[in-house]
Amino acid sequence: MQIEETKAKILSWGGVEPDFMLCSSKLCFQLTMTQEKTQYFTQGEDGKKLLKQGPTLPAYRGLKIIKSKCFSLDNGSQPRDILRRRVRTAEFYVVPRMNEDGVTVELYDEGSDNWARLVLPPGFVREFNLQFDGAYNAGNDRPDGAGGRVPETHNWLLLRPNIEHWMLGVIIGRGGIEHLGACFWGQTEMSVFDDGQHGVWGMTYKCIFFFARVACLCTCMRVRVCE
């Protein structure tokens, strides 16, 4: 869906049909490890070849697949694929008053891959009231419109504001010179630095490409630690 939507979006902007998709190799796993592509026994000789070579994905929905690579971006840490990133999402739940007898609440715990019963920390309601001057834990009856009062249901709100997981992204575009035009090198700039005290040297390099239809500025930076 995202691919087709992106194609349509590029066309609606006056662009041309994209012909490549740059994505993480992990995304290719997810696309190749489908039931259709791994039923080796039902495909005869082709199945044997497929088992030997492994399912490959040279193209998908008309787009040539280019696998992204990991780059050493931060000193002292593992190389990273910048099409893979961490994202935090959030959920809420409305539940009955959890401090009452006879009320139990269970949520899915993804770490243990199971449902788990929630247990309030000791003195939870007291600490909450201390933080909010006791204003929010009182009974909450409301007028019934006829001079009396009716009890309301008393529900709590639970928030899980930092559910964090990894997500993959893709870059979809058009390559080659047919539509983009020839490439000309523009003004370049390179500077080298050397930090003898910490044994670090490196360089920054900037160049500007001029295309017939697009212009982009790229900055490359290399840092190496002398051994």
Added chain:
Amino acid sequence: MHRVWDVSYDGYTNGKGVAIMNWTPEDIKQFKSEQQETGNEFDGKDIIALPMNMPCQQLPSPMPYKVFSGPAPIPQHVTDDLSVEDLSTFTTKFFNKSSLGDYQERFEDILGKVNQKLNIVSGLHESRSAASAAMANESTMCRMFYQGTVKYKCQRQENFVTGCGHHGPDYPGVASVRNGKTLMTSAAPALQMLAIK
């Protein structure tokens, strides 16, 4: 070229456990610290419990972050250059669909004060775009609160509320929509700066 973020789910890190934050000053301080540390994987308490005594049994989903931050405009970045400034209409629709009634003012008041203490929604978080966060190895937060799945028993009666399910049958496209990225469809094309190695 068109860069599409978050087309596929690729594994759980943290934050979907069952540890409840206590409202002690120490717990609050630790939670804020862990939440603001977007450069590392989240390692704080998972759940904020609010004994609010709400009259309603459910809320519309998703719940926008504006209910926490109040009328102060905090833009939500959708690309490097563009941000959604006006979520007021969406927030108004949320309250119109809710059955909070007279409780709405109190609801907003409580969540605003909770946000002052915990900084759940801050300008710092919202101003980080996906591209710059990915380069800096930081996580981003798109503050849409979705209804989660929950089981509870009350007066011997068992209830099961089916949520939106961030980690249900994810496939390319759906995960990003659940993640609040539908906002991106309103973004106009923009020339992006792309680092190439």
